[in-house]
Amino acid sequence: MKTITLIIGAVYGLTSVILGAFGAHALKKVLSVERLTSFETGVKYQMYHALLLLIIGFFLKFETGIEKTTAWFIILGTFLFSVSIYFLSFQDVLKTNLKFLGPITPIGGLFMILGWALLIYVFAKTKF
Template structure:
């Protein structure tokens, strides 16, 4: 599980830099200001998740189910949260109706929040 968290963190970090660069340059000419701001929110939260996964990957032992869930909830939550924002940002450009993805974004956010809550529980259980 440690490797999964670290690889996911590294991939999310790399992709957020790539997508952020595209957002800052190439997508400025095709996305509205509002859609570009949404896209940048997805990129920002993906980078937060990348750093989070790297930290938990290095510091947790993943001995318990809750520790494993800390990583899986963040991985899945980020995929749902940022991924749905990216797709929704481009729906007008593609001429597609992707509004059905709207409820996916807060679900992803909920998984991310649950990951933070489980990390808090894990940290509080650590005996120094």
């Protein structure tokens, strides 16, 4: 689980840098200010949680189910949150209605919140 967490954290970091650069340069001409702001929010949250995954990947031992669940909640939550925002940002460009993805974003956010809450629990129970 440690290796998976570190690899996914690094992949999230890599793709957030690529998407951030893409958004800063190429998307200014394509997306409205509102859609670009949403896209940038997805990129920011992806990077924040990439860093979090790298940190917990290095510091957690993943000996308990709670530690593993913490990582999976953050991995899944970040994916659902950010990817749904990316697609919603592009729905005008794609000329398609992707509003069905709207409820996915807060579900992803909920998983991220649960991941942070479990991390607090892990820290409270761990003797350092």
